[in-house]
Every structure is written in C-alpha cells, then in structure tokens.
Amino acid sequence: MKKTLLAATVALTAMATTAQADTLEDVKARGELNCVVTTGLVGFAAPDADGQWQGFDVDFCRAVAAAVLGDGSKVKFIPSTGKTRFTLLSSGEGDILFRNTTETMSRDADLKLSFLPVNYYDGQGFMVPKALGVSSAKDLDGASICIQTGTTTELNLADYFRTNGISYEPVPIETNEEARPNYLAGRCDVYTTDASGLAATRAAFENPDEHMVLPEIISKEPLAGAVRHGDDLWFDIAKWTVLALIAAEEMGITSENVEEMGAAAGDNPNVNRLLGLEGDFGAMIGLDKQWAMRAIAAGGNYGEIFDKNIGPETALGIERGLNAQWSDGGILYAAPIR
Amino acid sequence: MSATASTAQPSLFAKLWYDKNNRSIVVQILATIVLIWFFGSMVLNAVINLEAQGRGFSFAFLEQPASYDINQHLIPYSSRSSHLQAMWVGIINTLLVAVAGIILSTILGFTLGVLRLSKNWLVNKLAYVYIEYVRNVPVLLHILLIHGIIVHSLPRTKEAWNLLSDTAFISNRGLFMPSPEFLPMFKFVLAAFIGAIVFAWLFRRFARSLQARTGTQLPVFWVSVLAIIGLPVIAFIATGHPINWEYPTLKGFNFQGGAVIRPEFLALWLALSLYTAAFIAENVRAGILAIDHGQTEASMALGLPRNRTLNLVVIPQALRVIVPPLSSQYLNLAKNSSLAIAIGYMDVTATIGGISLNQTGRAMECMILVMAIYLIISLTISGIMNYYNKRIALVER
Structure with missing residues (x-):
C-alpha cells in the first residue's frame, strides 16, 4: 500500500506542471518573455492605436526581454486584473510581473513573490470633480468612493477613514476602465487609487481640468516588479536589469549613446563594468557581457522611460518627485555594479 | 457434458470477462477506480503544488481582520471584522x-x-x-x-427625484426610503399578525370540514386576507402607531438616515x-x-x-x-x-x-x-x- 501511494505520488509530482523549473532556460527555449501587465492603464501599460503595448511597465518588460533574449520585442504581454495578477505569476503563466504592484510584506512572504527594486514610488490619492468644492480628504465625510477591489488601496482607504473617524460608502469596481463611467456619471463622488493611476485616468478624461487630485497622499505605495520565489538566478537577472536602467541614467548612458559608449572602453570604470567592457558581470547572472547594453537600448534608461511615458511632457504630466535620482533629491538609488 | 469436452478450468480472466454479469461488475469497479484516481490525483496535485510553493493548506486566515469595508451589510460589519x-x-x-x-x-x-x-x-x-x-x-x-x-x-444625488413629499428619493445612487424603528408597543402588532395567520389556518380547516359535511362553501380566501391585513392594522392604530420613521435627508455628499436600495x-x-x-x-x-x-x-x-x-x-x-x-x-x-x-x-x-x-x-x-x-x-x-x-x-x- 505504502509503495503504491509512493508510486502515485512520484507519478503525480512528475505530472504536476508547476513552474519550479529554471525560468531562464524556459524563457530562452520559448524565445519569448511572458510579462504580466495591467489590462490597460494609460502611461503604464496599454495597447496603443496600432495594438502595440506602450508604457512605463511595458518598457521594463522589454528591457528584461532585451537582456535575456537580445530583442526587446520578444515579449508576450499578459493583461491581468488586480485579482488575477498574482495567480498568473505563481501558476507559471507569466515569467515576471510589472503591473504597478505595491510591494508588501504579506505579498512577499505569504504569496511567495520576490519583489524587484522599486521602480516607482507612489502613494494613494483622491480625485474629485472641482465642482464639489472639496479641498481636503478630511472633508469627504459621507462621500461615495469608487475603489478597485482587491488592491492595497482598498485597505488603506478603510484604515484612513477609520483613523480619521469619518464615514464613507465604498463603491467597489473591478477595473480602472469601469471606474471611469461610474465616477463621471456621479455614482461616486471620489475615485481613489495610486496618485500615478489617478493622473493616468484623469489624463484620459474629455475635460481633465474639471477634476482635481486632492493634496493628501494616504499611503506609501512602492511599486515594483516581481518574480516567483525560489528561482534566485531569474530574480537576479530581473533585479539587476532594473538597477542597470537606474544606474544608466545616473551615468548618463541613454538609448542614443549606448552603442557609442559600449563600442570601446572609456575612462569611467563604472560605465565600463555596466556595459560589459570590464569584468564579466553578465556571466554571473547567466547572460553575456552585453546584457545591460541591450536593456538600455531597448527603451532607454530609467529617466528616458519615465519621461516618455508618464513625465511632465506627457498627458499624465507626473513630476519626478521621489522618483528622481538620489543625487537630484529623489530616492532612486541603484546599488553599484561591481 | 460430453467426454470430449475440456476439463480444464477457465482462467480467472475468462471467468470475469466472458460472464456478462461478472463483466458488468468488473467494468463498474474499474470505472470507479479511474474516477477516484482522477479526482484524487487532482487534489493531490494541488496539495503538492501548494506544498512546493511553501504554502500549507489552512483556514486560519478566516479569523484575521478583513480590513476592507462592505457597503451593503445586513449584519454588523466593519473593516475590523474577520x-x-x-x-x-x-x-x-x-x-x-x-x-x-x-x-x-x-x-x-x-x-x-x-x-x-x-x-x-x-x-x-x-x-x-x-x-x-x-x-x-x-x-x-x-x-x-x-x-x-x-x-x-x-439623476445625480443633488438632483434626486423627490417621491412622496420628502420621504423617499431616487437617484443614481439608489432608492432612499424611510427606515422603521420599532417601539416596544409594536409587539402587539406582531402578535396580531401571528394571531391572524393562526386564525386563517383554523378557519380554512373549519371551512373544509363544513364543505365536506354540508357542501356549503365559505369565502376562505377573502376572510384570510381580511384577517391577516386587518388585525395588524387595527392593533397598529389601537397601540398608537408604534413605529418611528427615520427619513433620509440630503446631507453633504449623500442622503443620510433611512434605508437605501443600491x-x-x-x-x-x-x-x-x-x-x-x-x-x-x-x-x-x-x-x-x-x-x-x-x-x-x-x-x-x-x-x-x-x-x-x-x-x-x-x-x-x-x-x-x-x-x-x-x-x-x-x-x-x-x-x-x-x-x-x-x-x-x-x-x-x-x-x-x-x-x-x-x-x-x-x-x-x-x-x-x-x-x-x-x-x-x-x-x-x-x-x-x-x-x-x-x-x-x-x-x-
């Protein structure tokens, strides 16, 4: 009996199609990176008019694909809701998650995710129509508030109103796209989500000027990519790709000059190490020497990605703020590559 | 039996397979085993996968605070509830x-x-x-x-349609109605209601037996309706309207007080x-x-x-x-x-x-x-x- 059970267990373990295997090998064999993104949040990840995915998160996916596969276009984007994102990643359907996801302890430890370095420091805010005449979130007693279910924002909202002793009616909605008609039709007075998401939603309104984001930021929302626990090599690849993009901005390496700078060793050893002209850092993470060069060439360094998708020049018009380099008064701080 | 017939016993397989009754039992047993194996393997697979991810199977989380709010709750609930x-x-x-x-x-x-x-x-x-x-x-x-x-x-909340002179409102946030608050005397109304139901039931039995005995028909339906509606109403008036109505009023962003159908x-x-x-x-x-x-x-x-x-x-x-x-x-x-x-x-x-x-x-x-x-x-x-x-x-x- 014991033997049959053992045999059955062995057979089933073999059958079990978990993605515990070597993610790097899987991705290489497939020739494509499966990247979990949002179902559509302008500026972060949304298909453009030609059906091409564009955005901040999308560019990070492309950078990883470029580092691993040598081609930033070899990405299959897997759209996910707030509810499905972690399942898609842990079931092995996605290799990596870039979906404006807040890093929290329970997600890290209990959901068994390994969070990459934070690529966007965000916080939860409130958007209201200017016509309401509200100037502070403390004035929102009794308001109806549209909120995406299954997000950390839902919990922050409950905590914030509870600690301030004010009441509200939560109006749960499934995705950002559903929030828009409900908010505009007046089903809710307020829409709350990460401030970056508010900027993106507001930018897509017909009359963005009729709406304002309240000054209160009620939570810390460090948005970061994530991979599954248990594949340290894959984690390192993703982690250092994100850090390489941040470091590249600090060193002045852009998508335009990266070819030129990477052609021959220069005077700056930091640049040389990053671009594979000195040492063999790529080999440490199972890649070749040009991994970082390709990642930077794919969508530019961190600053370029920011400016192109969500920066002040775009419809979202988000300032760098906390997301500036540490040397510019922000808190982006890439660990040295050495 | 003729002498030339083989005396060898049929094999076990032949016994089970070539006999119609035995065969049907064998097939059913096999089918059951396959079914159990199939569902068992699915469950086992899930358990193994969860274990492999380092997450045991546990309902302990049910005791943790839920930390989110729910707009429609008919029993006490807050974000601190489990x-x-x-x-x-x-x-x-x-x-x-x-x-x-x-x-x-x-x-x-x-x-x-x-x-x-x-x-x-x-x-x-x-x-x-x-x-x-x-x-x-x-x-x-x-x-x-x-x-x-x-x-x-x-209409939006601020332009809500006013129904029944300020007692109920309808807007795109729902139907806002007065909510009742029952005073102690209300128990007499409740008692009258239950009494009326008992009366209607007894009356129906009586009417049936009367019809069986004499053929005379009584208006059971109307008597019952009258009793079930009438008695509580009489009790309600006699005890002096033991319900306080709380009316919804527009305060700030929303209607406050009363009941709402979202x-x-x-x-x-x-x-x-x-x-x-x-x-x-x-x-x-x-x-x-x-x-x-x-x-x-x-x-x-x-x-x-x-x-x-x-x-x-x-x-x-x-x-x-x-x-x-x-x-x-x-x-x-x-x-x-x-x-x-x-x-x-x-x-x-x-x-x-x-x-x-x-x-x-x-x-x-x-x-x-x-x-x-x-x-x-x-x-x-x-x-x-x-x-x-x-x-x-x-x-x-």
Whole structure:
C-alpha cells in the first residue's frame, strides 16, 4: 500500500506542471518573455492605436526581454486584473510581473513573490470633480468612493477613514476602465487609487481640468516588479536589469549613446563594468557581457522611460518627485555594479 | 457434458470477462477506480503544488481582520471584522438577491406564461417578443445594461427625484426610503399578525370540514386576507402607531438616515428576475398546454365555473409539469447571482471569493468555501422544491 501511494505520488509530482523549473532556460527555449501587465492603464501599460503595448511597465518588460533574449520585442504581454495578477505569476503563466504592484510584506512572504527594486514610488490619492468644492480628504465625510477591489488601496482607504473617524460608502469596481463611467456619471463622488493611476485616468478624461487630485497622499505605495520565489538566478537577472536602467541614467548612458559608449572602453570604470567592457558581470547572472547594453537600448534608461511615458511632457504630466535620482533629491538609488 | 469436452478450468480472466454479469461488475469497479484516481490525483496535485510553493493548506486566515469595508451589510460589519464575518455578509447578500429574485421571477414568469397563451394577438406577440429577446441575450449583459441605465439615466444625488413629499428619493445612487424603528408597543402588532395567520389556518380547516359535511362553501380566501391585513392594522392604530420613521435627508455628499436600495442590488435583482422569468414563462406555457382540453370541457360539463375549473382542474395538473423545470430555473438564478461581481454587488463571490481571496492569497481555501456555500444553497433549494413537487404529485390510488 505504502509503495503504491509512493508510486502515485512520484507519478503525480512528475505530472504536476508547476513552474519550479529554471525560468531562464524556459524563457530562452520559448524565445519569448511572458510579462504580466495591467489590462490597460494609460502611461503604464496599454495597447496603443496600432495594438502595440506602450508604457512605463511595458518598457521594463522589454528591457528584461532585451537582456535575456537580445530583442526587446520578444515579449508576450499578459493583461491581468488586480485579482488575477498574482495567480498568473505563481501558476507559471507569466515569467515576471510589472503591473504597478505595491510591494508588501504579506505579498512577499505569504504569496511567495520576490519583489524587484522599486521602480516607482507612489502613494494613494483622491480625485474629485472641482465642482464639489472639496479641498481636503478630511472633508469627504459621507462621500461615495469608487475603489478597485482587491488592491492595497482598498485597505488603506478603510484604515484612513477609520483613523480619521469619518464615514464613507465604498463603491467597489473591478477595473480602472469601469471606474471611469461610474465616477463621471456621479455614482461616486471620489475615485481613489495610486496618485500615478489617478493622473493616468484623469489624463484620459474629455475635460481633465474639471477634476482635481486632492493634496493628501494616504499611503506609501512602492511599486515594483516581481518574480516567483525560489528561482534566485531569474530574480537576479530581473533585479539587476532594473538597477542597470537606474544606474544608466545616473551615468548618463541613454538609448542614443549606448552603442557609442559600449563600442570601446572609456575612462569611467563604472560605465565600463555596466556595459560589459570590464569584468564579466553578465556571466554571473547567466547572460553575456552585453546584457545591460541591450536593456538600455531597448527603451532607454530609467529617466528616458519615465519621461516618455508618464513625465511632465506627457498627458499624465507626473513630476519626478521621489522618483528622481538620489543625487537630484529623489530616492532612486541603484546599488553599484561591481 | 460430453467426454470430449475440456476439463480444464477457465482462467480467472475468462471467468470475469466472458460472464456478462461478472463483466458488468468488473467494468463498474474499474470505472470507479479511474474516477477516484482522477479526482484524487487532482487534489493531490494541488496539495503538492501548494506544498512546493511553501504554502500549507489552512483556514486560519478566516479569523484575521478583513480590513476592507462592505457597503451593503445586513449584519454588523466593519473593516475590523474577520474574514469569516465578511463571508457571512456575502452569504446574506447572496441569499437576499436570490430569494428576492426567485419571488419576482416567479410572479413575472407566471404572468408572462399566461399572457403568452392569450387569445389577444397583440398581448400574445408582445409576450413572445419579450421572452425571445430576454432569454437569448446573456444574463451578464442584462446586468450591465440595467446597471448602466440606472447609473447614467437617473439623476445625480443633488438632483434626486423627490417621491412622496420628502420621504423617499431616487437617484443614481439608489432608492432612499424611510427606515422603521420599532417601539416596544409594536409587539402587539406582531402578535396580531401571528394571531391572524393562526386564525386563517383554523378557519380554512373549519371551512373544509363544513364543505365536506354540508357542501356549503365559505369565502376562505377573502376572510384570510381580511384577517391577516386587518388585525395588524387595527392593533397598529389601537397601540398608537408604534413605529418611528427615520427619513433620509440630503446631507453633504449623500442622503443620510433611512434605508437605501443600491443600484447594484437593483440591477442584479431586476436582471436576474427578468431573465429567469422568460424561462419560467415558457415552462408555465408548456405546463398549461400539456393539459388536454378535454379536461376543461369535462369540468365545465360538470357545471364548475371557469375559475374553479382553472383552480381545481387545470392548475393542479399543470403544476406537475411546471414544478420540476421550475426548480432548475431557481437553481440557475441562485448561481447566476455570482455575476454580481461585474457591477460590484458584494455577494459571497465578491467578499470571500474575491477580496478576501486576493488580500490573503488563499485561493484554494476561499474557492472551496465558495463552492461549498453555493452547493448548500442549491441543495436547499432543490430540497424544498422536491418536497413541494411531492406534495403536488399525482396521488394514485
């Protein structure tokens, strides 16, 4: 009996199609990176008019694909809701998650995710129509508030109103796209989500000027990519790709000059190490020497990605703020590559 | 037996396989083993995978605070309540919409079914068009459509329609009504109501025995209605209106006080009812058509008036055809209520199977709970309908 059970267990373990295997090998064999993104949040990840995915998160996916596969276009984007994102990643359907996801302890430890370095420091805010005449979130007693279910924002909202002793009616909605008609039709007075998401939603309104984001930021929302626990090599690849993009901005390496700078060793050893002209850092993470060069060439360094998708020049018009380099008064701080 | 016949015993395999009876037993045993293996392997696979991810199977999270708010809760709930309490809130919301939906869809379905048989061409065709349109469009679209209509075409809170001179309001945030607060004296009204029901039941028994003995008929229905409505009303007036009404008033962003029926509940309830009613209407039509016209004629020939013919001859027989498919419509309605999530109605799928699942990451545990809950609800509905079906079944002597 014991033997049959053992045999059955062995057979089933073999059958079990978990993605515990070597993610790097899987991705290489497939020739494509499966990247979990949002179902559509302008500026972060949304298909453009030609059906091409564009955005901040999308560019990070492309950078990883470029580092691993040598081609930033070899990405299959897997759209996910707030509810499905972690399942898609842990079931092995996605290799990596870039979906404006807040890093929290329970997600890290209990959901068994390994969070990459934070690529966007965000916080939860409130958007209201200017016509309401509200100037502070403390004035929102009794308001109806549209909120995406299954997000950390839902919990922050409950905590914030509870600690301030004010009441509200939560109006749960499934995705950002559903929030828009409900908010505009007046089903809710307020829409709350990460401030970056508010900027993106507001930018897509017909009359963005009729709406304002309240000054209160009620939570810390460090948005970061994530991979599954248990594949340290894959984690390192993703982690250092994100850090390489941040470091590249600090060193002045852009998508335009990266070819030129990477052609021959220069005077700056930091640049040389990053671009594979000195040492063999790529080999440490199972890649070749040009991994970082390709990642930077794919969508530019961190600053370029920011400016192109969500920066002040775009419809979202988000300032760098906390997301500036540490040397510019922000808190982006890439660990040295050495 | 001839001497030339082989004396060798047939092999075990031959015994089991070539004998018809044995074979059928063997096949059934094999099929059972395959089934057990299949489902067992799926469960085992899930458990192994969870273990491999380092996440044991545990319901301990149910005791943790849920940390999210729910707008419609009929039992005490706050963001500090446990996930278990959130689950109960969800179950009650599911039951509320399921029961309300079953009642409305039954009334609508029977009405439509009868209209569909009307000899009036226009009425008949209108019912026909309605039924064919509604039951051929997915119920999710009905839910979204009705929710969209409510949210987009009803006025905003500040311009809410004032009904019944400042006592009720309707806006795209729902129907705001006065809520009752029962004073201690109200128990007399309640007692009068229960008394009236007991009286009606006794009166019905008396009327039956009277009819059996003498043939005299008493107006049971009207006496019962009068008693059940009249007695509580008299008690209500006699005890001096023991209800305080709390009226909704517009304060700040929303109406405060009173009770509210939210657009999410309204949309889900109406959509499920309208959708299921179309199916019930067809069941009712089939049931009535199944009764041979000769039954009606025979009944009329015996001198029964038309309404008695309907009540005593046609409907009891038609019900036997209507009730079994009606049960499955009720089951469909209860299960379709899980589409609530599409418009943010906080039913059991949205609470424990949605937000709790997502916040705790306990997908397997939450889904098992949700499935068990729907199973229990469905089995209860089936049980009740089977009991009712037995009650109305043809009693053969």
